[in-house]
Amino acid sequence: MLDVETTLPRKEREFLRHRREILMAAEAVFSEKGYISATMEEIAQRAEFAVGTLYKFFDTKASLYAEVILMRMSELEEESNRALEEAVGPGERIRNCFRSRIDQFWKNPGFFRFFYHGPVGAISEANTGFLPEIRERYERYLDRLREVFAEGIRNGEFRPLGEGLMALSFEGLLQVYLERLSGQESPDRRQQEEDELLSIFLNGVSV
Amino acid sequence: MLDVETTLPRKEREFLRHRREILMAAEAVFSEKGYISATMEEIAQRAEFAVGTLYKFFDTKASLYAEVILMRMSELEEESNRALEEAVGPGERIRNCFRSRIDQFWKNPGFFRFFYHGPVGAISEANTGFLPEIRERYERYLDRLREVFAEGIRNGEFRPLGEGLMALSFEGLLQVYLERLSGQESPDRRQQEEDELLSIFLNGVSV
Amino acid sequence: MLDVETTLPRKEREFLRHRREILMAAEAVFSEKGYISATMEEIAQRAEFAVGTLYKFFDTKASLYAEVILMRMSELEEESNRALEEAVGPGERIRNCFRSRIDQFWKNPGFFRFFYHGPVGAISEANTGFLPEIRERYERYLDRLREVFAEGIRNGEFRPLGEGLMALSFEGLLQVYLERLSGQESPDRRQQEEDELLSIFLNGVSV
Amino acid sequence: MLDVETTLPRKEREFLRHRREILMAAEAVFSEKGYISATMEEIAQRAEFAVGTLYKFFDTKASLYAEVILMRMSELEEESNRALEEAVGPGERIRNCFRSRIDQFWKNPGFFRFFYHGPVGAISEANTGFLPEIRERYERYLDRLREVFAEGIRNGEFRPLGEGLMALSFEGLLQVYLERLSGQESPDRRQQEEDELLSIFLNGVSV
DNA sequence: AATGAATGAGCCTTCATTCAT
DNA sequence: AATGAATGAAGGCTCATTCAT
Numbered sequence: 001m002l003d004v005e006t007t008l009p010r011k012e013r014e015f016l017r018h019r020r021e022i023l024m025a026a027e028a029v030f031s032e033k034g035y036i037s038a039t040m041e042e043i044a045q046r047a048e049f050a051v052g053t054l055y056k057f058f059d060t061k062a063s064l065y066a067e068v069i070l071m072r073m074s075e076l077e078e079e080s081n082r083a084l085e086e087a088v089g090p091g092e093r094i095r096n097c098f099r100s101r102i103d104q105f106w107k108n109p110g111f112f113r114f115f116y117h118g119p120v121g122a123i124s125e126a127n128t129g130f131l132p133e134i135r136e137r138y139e140r141y142l143d144r145l146r147e148v149f150a151e152g153i154r155n156g157e158f159r160p161l162g163e164g165l166m167a168l169s170f171e172g173l174l175q176v177y178l179e180r181l182s183g184q185e186s187p188d189r190r191q192q193e194e195d196e197l198l199s200i201f202l203n204g205v206s207v
Numbered sequence: 208m209l210d211v212e213t214t215l216p217r218k219e220r221e222f223l224r225h226r227r228e229i230l231m232a233a234e235a236v237f238s239e240k241g242y243i244s245a246t247m248e249e250i251a252q253r254a255e256f257a258v259g260t261l262y263k264f265f266d267t268k269a270s271l272y273a274e275v276i277l278m279r280m281s282e283l284e285e286e287s288n289r290a291l292e293e294a295v296g297p298g299e300r301i302r303n304c305f306r307s308r309i310d311q312f313w314k315n316p317g318f319f320r321f322f323y324h325g326p327v328g329a330i331s332e333a334n335t336g337f338l339p340e341i342r343e344r345y346e347r348y349l350d351r352l353r354e355v356f357a358e359g360i361r362n363g364e365f366r367p368l369g370e371g372l373m374a375l376s377f378e379g380l381l382q383v384y385l386e387r388l389s390g391q392e393s394p395d396r397r398q399q400e401e402d403e404l405l406s407i408f409l410n411g412v413s414v
Numbered sequence: 415m416l417d418v419e420t421t422l423p424r425k426e427r428e429f430l431r432h433r434r435e436i437l438m439a440a441e442a443v444f445s446e447k448g449y450i451s452a453t454m455e456e457i458a459q460r461a462e463f464a465v466g467t468l469y470k471f472f473d474t475k476a477s478l479y480a481e482v483i484l485m486r487m488s489e490l491e492e493e494s495n496r497a498l499e500e501a502v503g504p505g506e507r508i509r510n511c512f513r514s515r516i517d518q519f520w521k522n523p524g525f526f527r528f529f530y531h532g533p534v535g536a537i538s539e540a541n542t543g544f545l546p547e548i549r550e551r552y553e554r555y556l557d558r559l560r561e562v563f564a565e566g567i568r569n570g571e572f573r574p575l576g577e578g579l580m581a582l583s584f585e586g587l588l589q590v591y592l593e594r595l596s597g598q599e600s601p602d603r604r605q606q607e608e609d610e611l612l613s614i615f616l617n618g619v620s621v
Numbered sequence: 622m623l624d625v626e627t628t629l630p631r632k633e634r635e636f637l638r639h640r641r642e643i644l645m646a647a648e649a650v651f652s653e654k655g656y657i658s659a660t661m662e663e664i665a666q667r668a669e670f671a672v673g674t675l676y677k678f679f680d681t682k683a684s685l686y687a688e689v690i691l692m693r694m695s696e697l698e699e700e701s702n703r704a705l706e707e708a709v710g711p712g713e714r715i716r717n718c719f720r721s722r723i724d725q726f727w728k729n730p731g732f733f734r735f736f737y738h739g740p741v742g743a744i745s746e747a748n749t750g751f752l753p754e755i756r757e758r759y760e761r762y763l764d765r766l767r768e769v770f771a772e773g774i775r776n777g778e779f780r781p782l783g784e785g786l787m788a789l790s791f792e793g794l795l796q797v798y799l800e801r802l803s804g805q806e807s808p809d810r811r812q813q814e815e816d817e818l819l820s821i822f823l824n825g826v827s828v
Numbered sequence: 829a830a831t832g833a834a835t836g837a838g839c840c841t842t843c844a845t846t847c848a849t
Numbered sequence: 850a851a852t853g854a855a856t857g858a859a860g861g862c863t864c865a866t867t868c869a870t
Contacts, residue, residue, distance in 0.1 A: 011853095011854095014854090015854090018854090036243045039838085039839065039840085040839075040840060040841085041839080041840090049855075049856090050855060050856045050857055051840085051841085051856085051857070052841085052842080052843080052855070052856055052857065052858095053854075053855055053856070055840095055841070055842080056854070056855080060840080060841085061839095061840065061841090159406075159407075159410070161403045161406070161407065162400065162403055165400060165403050165404055165407065166407065168380075168383050168384060168387065168404075169379075169380050169383070169404065169407055169408075171383055172376075172379035172380045172381075172382060172383030172384070173375075173376050173379045173380070174379075175379060175382070175383060176375050176376070176378055176379030176382060177375060177379070180375065193369065193372060196368045196369055196372050197372055197375075197376065199366075199368065199411075200366075200368065200372065200373065200376050200411040200412055201376070201411055202411075203366070203410060203411045203412075204406075204407040204408055204409075204410045204411025204412075205407055205410075205411075218829095221829090222829085225829085246863090246864065246865085247864075247865060247866085248864075248865090251832095256830075256831085257830060257831040257832055258831085258832065258865090258866085259829095259830065259831055259832065259833095259866090259867080259868085260829070260830050260831070260832095262865095262866070262867080263829060263830075264829095267865080267866085268864095268865060268866090425832095425833095428833090429833090432833090450657045453859085453860060453861085454860075454861060454862080455859095455860075455861090463834075463835090464834060464835045464836055465835085465836070465861085465862080466834070466835060466836065466837095466862085466863075466864080467833075467834055467835070469861095469862065469863080470833070470834080474861080474862085475860095475861065475862090573821075573824070575817045575820070575821065576814065576817055579814060579817050579818055579821065580821065582794075582797050582798060582801065582818075583793075583794050583797070583818065583821050583822075585797055586790075586793035586794045586795075586796060586797030586798070587789075587790050587793045587794070588793075589793060589796070589797060590789050590790070590792055590793030590796060591789060591793070594789065607783065607786060610782045610783055610786050611786055611789075611790065613780075613782065613825075614780075614782065614786065614787065614790050614825040614826055615790070615825055616825075617780070617824060617825045617826075618820075618821040618822055618823075618824045618825025618826075619821055619824075619825075632850095635850090636850085639850085660842090660843065660844085661843075661844060661845085662843075662844095665853095670851075670852085671851060671852040671853050672844090672845085672852085672853065673845090673846080673847085673850095673851065673852055673853060673854095674850070674851050674852070674853095676844095676845070676846080677850060677851075678850095681844080681845085682843095682844060682845090
């Protein structure tokens with residue numbers, strides 16, 4: 001990252017910086033208002049650019065939205081993978097990943113407000129245009145999780161149930177928990193709750 | 208319900224019937240298109256009423272939306288409560304409730320498409336106008352769940368962890384599982400998966 | 415026409431009247447400003463309706479434009495055909511048609527301002543969506559002209575040249591002449607000029 | 622032209638060359654897209670200059686458009702005049718001019734696509750800003766034509782009708798014919814048609 | 829209650845033009 | 850003269866809501 005910032009010509013650095021500024025502004029507005037209620041006008045103001053400028057960076061509102069999500073999903077995938085890799089043994093990996101996911105939430109709680117809810121009518125045809133990429137990325141992450149569960153099943157650490165269901169359950173617990181945190185007036189982190197939740201899950205899947 | 212239908216004067220019976228027809232049409236359109244993409248025009252057509260008529264029954268699109276959800280949540284609450292009551296012992300109650308929730312999904316899969324996702328930015332301020340009531344109702348249902356878990360903790364059937372977290376986990380598993388079913392092209396019910404999921408959960412919370 | 419006006423239910427009569435009012439307003443604005451510079455806003459104002467109302471009658475600005483032209487082309491075709499039918503003998507028919515076309519111009523000079531020029535970029539793909547119908551209609555009219563010329567060639571009244579070229583020439587003279595009239599500050603009709611023009615043409619194609 | 626290129630200082634020569642490059646690019650884009658759909662952006666790309674540079678040479682899009690037309694009209698005028706001068710006798714001059722005009726079309730068919738159609742509503746007030754010059758130039762060419770016809774009328778070669786109408790007719794036939802060629806998928810030149818058309822015209826105006 | 833034509837505010841998007849470098 | 854990122858006004862279109870019948 002630092003390399004990029006320093007080696008690229010000034011013009012390109014500025015381009016990337018502006019692009020990033022717009023993405024940040026968009027993320028803020030999307031998470032406050034939701035996809036539909038957010039207006040390009042407001043995003044532009046927040047980013048301190050004119051509306052037209054947004055369109056130099058992103059073709060449509062929808063693609064700007066997709067890019068915001070993709071940007072965060074890349075981070076999520078990256079860090080989750082790191083967490084899975086770093087630990088030794090399936091149980092420890094899952095434990096590590098769980099904590100990493102919660103850490104990530106605390107870095108940017110606003111994002112999860114619309115990550116889990118997707119664009120309006122995520123299922124509707126209207127949006128199939130840009131959702132596939134996001135879903136794909138998510139599935140890739142789930143695949144990685146499944147591998148770890150499969151590994152745990154093989155070595156007898158986890159119960160011989162479907163590794164897909166395990167991954168799904170893992171995500172379900174996280175999703176519901178993070179949603180509740182997002183909804184709190186002044187969210188504060190509670191270590192004990194996290195440990196208990198993880199314990200429920202691991203107890204559930206372990207032999 | 209039957210009582211209502213038969214004892215009320217014809218005028219009022221018709222009023223209720225029309226109201227219900229509109230709600231059903233709205234549910235269908237909302238679940239197909241999502242909140243934003245759904246138009247009052249289309250709902251009116253589906254209900255075989257004029258647009259103006261919809262406004263005799265519901266003040267705004269948002270309130271119609273809320274009423275659709277509230278209608279289904281009443282059923283959900285009712286049936287879930289029945290399931291919790293019918294069984295004996297905390298574990299059995301949870302098991303029964305889990306199955307009931309899945310039964311309910313299969314009665315009306317479309318509904319869950321937008322129940323979990325809520326309107327655009329269900330959590331956002333923009334929608335706080337009609338969400339409170341829904342959240343309240345949901346909390347009431349969660350409370351009932353928590354009681355059961357608390358009971359199980361007291362009698363040593365469940366582990367001595369937070370009953371709130373247990374309820375949350377229960378919902379998380381269900382939500383993620385039902386979402387996946389909704390997303391399937393031609394959703395089909397798989398008994399074994401359901402049993403495994405329940406087993407993971409109960410294993411997780413049980414001593 | 416009268417039948418239509420009197421036998422249709424009031425609602426439908428109003429619908430047609432409003433539709434016609436919008437078409438007239440649109441024609442006026444299109445002929446003053448041209449297709450692109452004309453705005454739906456201004457057309458709406460001129461028609462004394464709200465913008466939204468225009469879209470109840472016409473799907474897009476382009477289709478409104480096409481309908482304006484189609485409406486006038488129907489009249490043009492109808493009256494030209496009448497003129498061709500009424501006279502006896504090819505020469506007389508053409509003579510009659512020529513006069514009819516000029517009469518039609520004087521009934522509505524504004525229309526021809528954009529009829530001959532077509533929408534911006536009439537040739538561009540962007541407009542191929544709605545032009546075909548107009549072009550078809552025009553070709554049908556040209557076909558009728560060609561028949562008359564062919565008839566004249568067969569009976570030795572016209573020279574044995576291509577009837578297509580004759581029809582084209584006929585249209586060329588009219589177009590250029592009407593354009594010049596449109597461009598005049600205060601157009602006034604000059605009988606002698608018309609006769610001379612017709613004479614040039616008939617002399618050109620006659621034996 | 623060559624003189625200009627060689628005698629002027631390098632700076633000025635470059636200026637003129639760049640100006641010409643922009644004009645050519647503009648002509649290409651205008652003829653492909655039409656005035657409105659053409660964008661300064663695309664013209665700039667085609668000319669391999671930055672948008673801003675275009676504005677160093679031409680104040681507005683409209684004036685660039687006008688200059689493109691003026692450039693071609695100068696050639697048209699020049700060559701038509703040569704054609705009129707070269708031949709001997711009114712009839713022969715017109716014949717020569719007719720052929721010259723068609724030659725010119727084949728040198729640059731694209732240009733005529735928008736020459737005859739003008740910008741959006743060439744006749745409309747919106748565009749009167751830059752049209753006058755074009756119209757003037759065109760009138761000058763028509764004047765020259767009229768002189769030839771007047772000459773022919775005086776010497777008894779042409780019929781004693783208005784020379785203005787004759788010039789108009791001449792233009793009408795050309796316009797319609799060239800338009801039809803422009804519209805063809807793969808335009809090909811047909812000598813016989815041209816001869817017939819010319820014959821119709823000359824027959825029409827000759828004694 | 830029922831109708832549905834009419835309303836008009838609001839939003840995404842385009843693109844000619846400017847200006848700091 | 851050359852650049853091209855930034856501007857922002859303007860326009861087509863949608864749709865929740867109203868109101869006269």
